[in-house]
Amino acid sequence: MVALAKPFQPVATGASLDIKGVSHAFDIDGSVLPVLDDVSISVAPGEFVALLGPSGCGKSTLLRLVAGLEPPRAGTLEEDGVAITGPYPSRVVVFQDPTLFPWRTVWDNVALGLEAQGVLKTQRHRVDAAIDLVGLGAFKKAYPHQLSGGMAQRVALARALVNDPRILVLDEPLGKLDSLTRITMQAELVSLWQRNGFTALLVTHDVEEALFLANRVIVFSDRPARVTADITVDRPYPRHRGDPHLAELRRQILGLLGLDATW
Amino acid sequence: MPTYSASEVASLRGDRETALIAGDGGLQFVSRLRFSITGVGAGLAWLAFGLSCLRWPDIGDWPRTEVVAYTAFAIAGGIAIATTAQAALGKFGDGVQRRAPWLFALGAFLTLWELSTAKFGWLPLPFFPPPQSIVEVYTDDLPKLLDSAFASVKLQLGGYFIGAAVGFLTGVSIGWSRLAGYWVHPILRFIGPLPATAWLPIAFFTFPSAWSASTFLIALATGFPVTVLTWSGVASVSSAYYDVARTLGARPSFLVTKVAIPAALPHVFVGLFMGLGASFAVLVVAEMIGVKAGLGFYLQWAQGWASYNNMYAALIVMSLLCSGAITLLFKVRDRLLVWQKGVVKW
Incomplete structure (x- = not known):
């Protein structure tokens, strides 16, 4: 409840993210498969940036590089001007699958980061606060197999937020949810982002979702991914799905993705 | 006319029953x-x-x-x-x-x-x-039977725990470390499938006592399945779990103890179960051949006297002990793996 009791903090606690000339490739059966081709993106502190692109174009790979799970083949990534060399809890990833640890209760799952960093003993209240933040206070002792898909993904969000990330990396976190739960959680994501002020980097397939959430939408080409457009979404929050300005942007982005025939 | 829901009627009846019993014992007891x-x-x-x-x-x-x-x-x-x-x-x-x-x-x-x-x-x-001649064994030969059962349990427990512990540690190391896998895997493939009982003649010569030889063989029989299943359990942990833990700041020791091992536990218990079965077989054979104590020895001794009732009596005790050991193992598993859906009940 500590986090909720605090007054709204408009001051951005997010970090800046600089992706400079990053290229990446995979070796598959001896041949080299290029996935990222000279990608440069600069994200300001506290910005919400959505990455849109065709399926399999390499967006998720870019997120793995940002998280520090893999080093890029070429180029550099920097958090607040410091090179990213490995995973660090200031950059937390929420994956498409909640990947909760089935042998841990909701509380223990959320506590994972603090436990791994060895600060759980003094910081237990942060776990409770994070669980309350995503509205699952009544499920602290439940095991993951007892949760619905939406609840599990909320737990995954709480597990990320408990670390007070400066950059929250979201890899299609709502991709597998039903459409009603997705709409609810999109609104929750916006309010969490506004409340906590982190920098958010979201990969999604859903143009409407990108426009509903993000300050900027970056459109990628087919693999190997290159940045084909960088669109600023200059609309205030909370946004409305029926906003004609968003509809126009949506038409424009679908055109960039070669899907304008469906409009 | 008043109407009652089913639950109301049930609660009324329940009240009446408890009232009757509370009221006066004898007669109401008969009514139940x-x-x-x-x-x-x-x-x-x-x-x-x-x-x-x-x-x-x-x-x-x-x-x-x-x-x-x-x-x-x-x-x-x-x-x-x-x-x-x-x-x-x-x-x-x-x-x-x-x-x-x-x-x-x-x-x-x-x-x-x-x-x-x-x-x-x-x-x-x-x-x-x-039946009465088997009962006779339990009434007249009880001390000897109990001594034998106690000796068997002692030998079994020692060997089993050593084998399970060594197997678990070996399995985790070869599942986790490529270097450990490189050196241990060939040895495991060469020695593991050999029935532990095949070592009996050599073991009884090379070990200082029949007791230590049997402990070694029981440990060997237990260790192989536990090693293989722990290893496969650790190796099959989804890399997504490691990714999550690493982005949250986990060090390698945390990945082993808090991710790999708990995720592998269901496999480990299959190994412990298989190891238990294998170790029972070795225990009995070892007692029949070399160890001068235990239920296997008792069986052998009874056969020498052609006293079949003693053999049946010992078999029943042996069955209860083995079944009890498996029950205990499953109880421990159910306690540790409550997070799993639908574990098999023994």
């Missing part, structure tokens, strides 16, 4: 008696067993026939009372009632056994001893 066909049937089966012991003379010399008969009568009465007064006896009554069909089958089997061995000799003696 229920006649149970299976319960009475089971009682009759045991009664038949007792009667079969007394009705005809034994064709051999078995001093415990009468004791067995009266015990059977007591059991018959106990079953009949427990099932009839089931409601008043609570959990115990329910338990007896639930097992009544089995108690019936057991009574019928004992009757048949009694008739075909002690009374009419349809089955050849001494290979098929009657």
Whole structure:
């Protein structure tokens, strides 16, 4: 409840993210498969940036590089001007699958980061606060197999937020949810982002979702991914799905993705 | 006319029942008696067993026939009372009632056994001893049997725990470290599939005592399945779990102890279960061949005297111990793996 009791903090606690000339490739059966081709993106502190692109174009790979799970083949990534060399809890990833640890209760799952960093003993209240933040206070002792898909993904969000990330990396976190739960959680994501002020980097397939959430939408080409457009979404929050300005942007982005025939 | 919902009626009836019982014992107790066909049937089966012991003379010399008969009568009465007064006896009554069909089958089997061995000799003696001669072992040879059981348990526990611990650690290291895998895997493939009993002759010569040799062999039999399954458990942990833990700041030691091992535990328990079965086999063979104590030795000794009743008695004890060990293992597993859906109940 500590986090909720605090007054709204408009001051951005997010970090800046600089992706400079990053290229990446995979070796598959001896041949080299290029996935990222000279990608440069600069994200300001506290910005919400959505990455849109065709399926399999390499967006998720870019997120793995940002998280520090893999080093890029070429180029550099920097958090607040410091090179990213490995995973660090200031950059937390929420994956498409909640990947909760089935042998841990909701509380223990959320506590994972603090436990791994060895600060759980003094910081237990942060776990409770994070669980309350995503509205699952009544499920602290439940095991993951007892949760619905939406609840599990909320737990995954709480597990990320408990670390007070400066950059929250979201890899299609709502991709597998039903459409009603997705709409609810999109609104929750916006309010969490506004409340906590982190920098958010979201990969999604859903143009409407990108426009509903993000300050900027970056459109990628087919693999190997290159940045084909960088669109600023200059609309205030909370946004409305029926906003004609968003509809126009949506038409424009679908055109960039070669899907304008469906409009 | 008032209308009641089903639950209201039920609660009314419940209130009345408790009120009646609270009011005055004797008469109300009788009102709660229920006649149970299976319960009475089971009682009759045991009664038949007792009667079969007394009705005809034994064709051999078995001093415990009468004791067995009266015990059977007591059991018959106990079953009949427990099932009839089931409601008043609570959990115990329910338990007896639930097992009544089995108690019936057991009574019928004992009757048949009694008739075909002690009374009419349809089955050849001494290979098929009657129930009273097995009871006689438990009453007259109990200290020796208990000593043997105790020796077996001690030997088994020592070997099993050493084997399980070494197997678990080996499995985790080869599942986690490529270097450990490189060196240990070939050895495991070469030695593991060899039945542990094949080592018996060598082990009894090279080890200082039959006891230490048997402990080693039991540990070997346990260790192989535990190693392989722990290894496969650790190796099959989804890399997504490691990714999550690493982005949250986990160090390698955390990844092993808090991710790899808990994720592998269901496999580890399969290995522990298989190892338990394999180690029982080694235990008995080792006791029959080299160790001068234990239930295997008791079996061997009884065979030397052609006293088949002692062998059956030892087999029953052995079965109870092995089944008890597996029950215990499954209890531990259920405790540790509550997070799993639908674990098999033993």
